Amino acid sequence: MKRIFFFLLAIILSISSFSQDSLFIRRIYDEALLRGHAHENLRQLCKDIGPRLTGSSEAQMAIDWSYEKMLSYDFNRVQKQEITVPHWERGNTESAWFKTNDGQLHKVHLLALGGSIGTNGLLDGEIIEFKTLEALKNSKASKVENKIVFLNQSMDAAQIQTFKAYGACYAIRGSGAVEGAKLGAKAVVIRSLGLPQDEFPHTGSMHYENDVHKIPAAALSTKDANMLSDALFKGKVNFFMELDCRDYEDVPSFNVMGELTGTKKADQIITIGGHLDSWDTGEGAHDDGAGVIHCLEALRILKVLGFHPQHTIRLVFFMNEENGNQGGQQYAQWVAAHNENQIAALESDRGGFAPRGFGIDGPDEYLELIKNFEALLKPYDLHIFEKGYGGVDIGPLKKHFPEIPLFGFVPDSQRYFDFHHAPSDIFENVNKRELELGAAAIASFIYLLDQQIR
Amino acid sequence: MKRIFFFLLAIILSISSFSQDSLFIRRIYDEALLRGHAHENLRQLCKDIGPRLTGSSEAQMAIDWSYEKMLSYDFNRVQKQEITVPHWERGNTESAWFKTNDGQLHKVHLLALGGSIGTNGLLDGEIIEFKTLEALKNSKASKVENKIVFLNQSMDAAQIQTFKAYGACYAIRGSGAVEGAKLGAKAVVIRSLGLPQDEFPHTGSMHYENDVHKIPAAALSTKDANMLSDALFKGKVNFFMELDCRDYEDVPSFNVMGELTGTKKADQIITIGGHLDSWDTGEGAHDDGAGVIHCLEALRILKVLGFHPQHTIRLVFFMNEENGNQGGQQYAQWVAAHNENQIAALESDRGGFAPRGFGIDGPDEYLELIKNFEALLKPYDLHIFEKGYGGVDIGPLKKHFPEIPLFGFVPDSQRYFDFHHAPSDIFENVNKRELELGAAAIASFIYLLDQQIR
Numbered sequence: 001m002k003r004i005f006f007f008l009l010a011i012i013l014s015i016s017s018f019s020q021d022s023l024f025i026r027r028i029y030d031e032a033l034l035r036g037h038a039h040e041n042l043r044q045l046c047k048d049i050g051p052r053l054t055g056s057s058e059a060q061m062a063i064d065w066s067y068e069k070m071l072s073y074d075f076n077r078v079q080k081q082e083i084t085v086p087h088w089e090r091g092n093t094e095s096a097w098f099k100t101n102d103g104q105l106h107k108v109h110l111l112a113l114g115g116s117i118g119t120n121g122l123l124d125g126e127i128i129e130f131k132t133l134e135a136l137k138n139s140k141a142s143k144v145e146n147k148i149v150f151l152n153q154s155m156d157a158a159q160i161q162t163f164k165a166y167g168a169c170y171a172i173r174g175s176g177a178v179e180g181a182k183l184g185a186k187a188v189v190i191r192s193l194g195l196p197q198d199e200f201p202h203t204g205s206m207h208y209e210n211d212v213h214k215i216p217a218a219a220l221s222t223k224d225a226n227m228l229s230d231a232l233f234k235g236k237v238n239f240f241m242e243l244d245c246r247d248y249e250d251v252p253s254f255n256v257m258g259e260l261t262g263t264k265k266a267d268q269i270i271t272i273g274g275h276l277d278s279w280d281t282g283e284g285a286h287d288d289g290a291g292v293i294h295c296l297e298a299l300r301i302l303k304v305l306g307f308h309p310q311h312t313i314r315l316v317f318f319m320n321e322e323n324g325n326q327g328g329q330q331y332a333q334w335v336a337a338h339n340e341n342q343i344a345a346l347e348s349d350r351g352g353f354a355p356r357g358f359g360i361d362g363p364d365e366y367l368e369l370i371k372n373f374e375a376l377l378k379p380y381d382l383h384i385f386e387k388g389y390g391g392v393d394i395g396p397l398k399k400h401f402p403e404i405p406l407f408g409f410v411p412d413s414q415r416y417f418d419f420h421h422a423p424s425d426i427f428e429n430v431n432k433r434e435l436e437l438g439a440a441a442i443a444s445f446i447y448l449l450d451q452q453i454r
Numbered sequence: 455m456k457r458i459f460f461f462l463l464a465i466i467l468s469i470s471s472f473s474q475d476s477l478f479i480r481r482i483y484d485e486a487l488l489r490g491h492a493h494e495n496l497r498q499l500c501k502d503i504g505p506r507l508t509g510s511s512e513a514q515m516a517i518d519w520s521y522e523k524m525l526s527y528d529f530n531r532v533q534k535q536e537i538t539v540p541h542w543e544r545g546n547t548e549s550a551w552f553k554t555n556d557g558q559l560h561k562v563h564l565l566a567l568g569g570s571i572g573t574n575g576l577l578d579g580e581i582i583e584f585k586t587l588e589a590l591k592n593s594k595a596s597k598v599e600n601k602i603v604f605l606n607q608s609m610d611a612a613q614i615q616t617f618k619a620y621g622a623c624y625a626i627r628g629s630g631a632v633e634g635a636k637l638g639a640k641a642v643v644i645r646s647l648g649l650p651q652d653e654f655p656h657t658g659s660m661h662y663e664n665d666v667h668k669i670p671a672a673a674l675s676t677k678d679a680n681m682l683s684d685a686l687f688k689g690k691v692n693f694f695m696e697l698d699c700r701d702y703e704d705v706p707s708f709n710v711m712g713e714l715t716g717t718k719k720a721d722q723i724i725t726i727g728g729h730l731d732s733w734d735t736g737e738g739a740h741d742d743g744a745g746v747i748h749c750l751e752a753l754r755i756l757k758v759l760g761f762h763p764q765h766t767i768r769l770v771f772f773m774n775e776e777n778g779n780q781g782g783q784q785y786a787q788w789v790a791a792h793n794e795n796q797i798a799a800l801e802s803d804r805g806g807f808a809p810r811g812f813g814i815d816g817p818d819e820y821l822e823l824i825k826n827f828e829a830l831l832k833p834y835d836l837h838i839f840e841k842g843y844g845g846v847d848i849g850p851l852k853k854h855f856p857e858i859p860l861f862g863f864v865p866d867s868q869r870y871f872d873f874h875h876a877p878s879d880i881f882e883n884v885n886k887r888e889l890e891l892g893a894a895a896i897a898s899f900i901y902l903l904d905q906q907i908r
Contacts, residue, residue: 033611157487354868383837
């Protein structure tokens with residue numbers, strides 16, 4: 001009898017907690033959609049500040065803006081964490097042409113890859129095309145020597161998950177310069193990692209290796225890549241380019257953070273965030289203006305609704321995700337050095353599109369945990385609760401906390417590679433409502449996580 | 455033993471059919487995403503033709519274009535069905551201002567509602583605000599008489615399903631003129647049924663009643679509606695408007711159709727389609743250019759992949775959905791008069807956004823049927839398979855075939871009411887990839903439906 005009583009009590013309590021949660025989540029969405037700050041905050045970040053390349057004045061202004069904004073929302077322990085970051089600049093000149101056998105000249109749209117050296121004036125040479133990095137690696141020095149390498153690998157439009165298509169091409173950008181230089185190439189130009197056929201080149205990070213000669217590296221727009229490939233099909237083509245970019249000495253910079261301090265388990269910390277830096281082209285609106293604004297708004301909403309988390313929810317705006325990940329790495333070192341107990345982390349770094357759910361990188365028990373959220377979040381069109389990826393900035397936490405669950409916010413990915421790292425990644429291309437729904441989804445997720453995580 | 459044998463055989467056959475279906479659906483998506491015609495066809499419809507208001511020259515050009523396009527794809531039985539449609543024109547002049555007590559004049563963005571009478575020169579009067587149609591209906595003639603009624607009901611941004619927010623406001627547009635006239639109003643202006651706060655007015659259909667005096671009706675942009683409401687809060691406001699619109703005699707027009715004739719059950723017909731007409735503002739890109747292009751592309755893909763359906767799949771481009779639904783009604787009469795056996799219908803009329811699934815309006819057995827599709831379509835991010843709405847054009851089939859299942863394609867709805875019936879509903883606001891995914895989703899659905907429907 002007693003057993004039945006407790007069994008019934010447990011059911012009643014669980015129904016009542018479900019209905020309380022359901023009501024609170026509705027309040028979160030009302031706040032985001034009816035009285036939200038997300039869109040105006042993103043406007044400020046994109047328009048009043050602009051693109052925020054690590055080490056730039058804009059990045060510094062954004063750090064200041066973020067600090068003041070977190071103070072204005074009365075978050076706890078608002079602070080800047082000093083870190084050291086690389087400082088690369090694009091410079092003033094970025095021009096390129098190709099010339100076909102019959103003397104026809106074509107100006108092309110090009111962006112230096114982040115970290116590339118400059119060309120030191122006009123660089124030119126015969127250009128040779130490879131469809132993949134593997135094809136280049138399998139080629140001979142005699143074929144490549146003294147030429148400019150053109151890596152023309154298309155993102156696979158047939159991939160439904162666009163991040164997979166991106167991942168499959170990533171190597172031409174990251175390692176093209178190293179592999180080209182090994183075979184004696186003068187420079188490397190890649191086809192932009194973007195899905196549409198348009199005139200926008202997409203930049204992004206690349207790397208050099210200590211024992212390999214450094215050569216300049218840049219990305220062509222997909223349209224120009226098609227034109228160049230067509231020209232190469234017909235005969236020899238010479239390529240001309242000037243890049244003015246260069247590396248400077250490392251500089252100090254900051255991660256910015258604020259908290260809702262936990263009421264019961266203040267020493268157990270859930271980190272949420274995105275990266276404040278962006279590439280220097282466009283306005284870093286989706287990447288990752290949307291992500292930092294999502295998490296800022298999520299914490300603001302939880303606070304204005306009077307939610308007192310059990311655990312400490314810490315918001316972190318990471319610096320330097322794009323070209324070094326120093327923000328993420330030095331944050332992880334800092335929390336380890338402070339003997340902090342990080343119990344979970346969440347990142348938003350896939351743009352401000354319509355929310356679809358959350359991915360989890362971590363032990364299976366956390367997959368089970370978030371699958372329990374689905375019933376409460378389905379009315380908000382959230383349906384993805386599965387194994388996935390956390391985020392670049394929160395990734396380094398794993399080194400210090402091997403069992404930590406890393407959650408990644410998953411918005412619809414179909415339009416992301418229209419804008420990613422391109423001049424078109426501007427405020428106008430973020431939809432207000434889709435952005436607000438993302439903030440509400442994250443606030444709801446954090447609300448449930450704080451209550452249910454053990 | 456025999457029983458076990460047949461049981462195992464059934465399992466093997468079902469696994470093999472699942473894997474065949476899975477491969478075929480992959481081919482559908484490859485064709486849509488790698489060799490698709492959808493984006494270029496939508497460009498032609500929006501840019502080479504333009505907005506396609508029923509009775510306009512553009513609508514005629516679109517009928518001709520559709521007929522030629524279906525012939526070019528070698529569909530079976532390509533034909534035009536002659537129908538009779540209303541003919542309303544916006545005319546040349548559409549201007550409006552409001553003037554506050556202190557003499558300040560504000561020009562506002564306004565569109566006549568479809569079907570409205572004109573003002574016969576400049577019409578002016580004191581304007582009086584109501585927040586809902588109910589509030590107007592509950593008001594007194596003495597309050598409303600000789601005034602201009604302003605129906606300022608906002609779409610509820612807190613609704614996650616934007617179509618619900620639209621449905622809740624629909625009455626101010628449809629019935630505002632009738633209810634205003636009953637109380638002696640001179641004219642009615644409504645707040646546009648759109649979610650963003652911007653300068654684009656959204657038009658749409660309205661109706662008159664035979665025994666109620668006709669008054670002009672128009673929609674203000676949401677920004678102007680806010681400004682006007684603020685002004686009214688401070689004191690008396692006069693409104694000035696000129697609308698040049700008028701009704702003409704009914705004219706002949708056409709639905710356009712083509713088929714893949716069934717191989718086994720040719721007399722059993724599955725109708726798929728959207729509406730070819732649009733409002734005369736913008737380009738009818740999402741509404742419903744995307745819908746007709748989705749279904750055109752779905753049939754093209756099934757044909758080029760060599761799929762021979764068991765049932766006849768008939769593509770219909772309906773005319774006049776926006777202001778009369780004569781296309782849908784006369785199609786249903788026509789199929790009944792021809793003693794056709796319509797076994798199912800599908801419509802796409804919710805824009806060209808990222809696909810999320812399908813809704814079903816019909817007997818429960820069909821809900822069960824499409825739930826079976828989920829396992830095959832989940833890898834394509836389709837997750838909605840539930841009770842829902844079919845479409846305005848296919849709705850009249852129900853009168854003649856009470857048991858017919860009507861399927862509605864469900865794309866993400868968050869951006870739809872940014873563009874719906876507004877000058878911003880243009881080709882540039884349809885994403886190529888999202889459009890292509892919609893066509894592939896519909897082709898896959900039709901492929902499965904043809905095989906599994908009984």
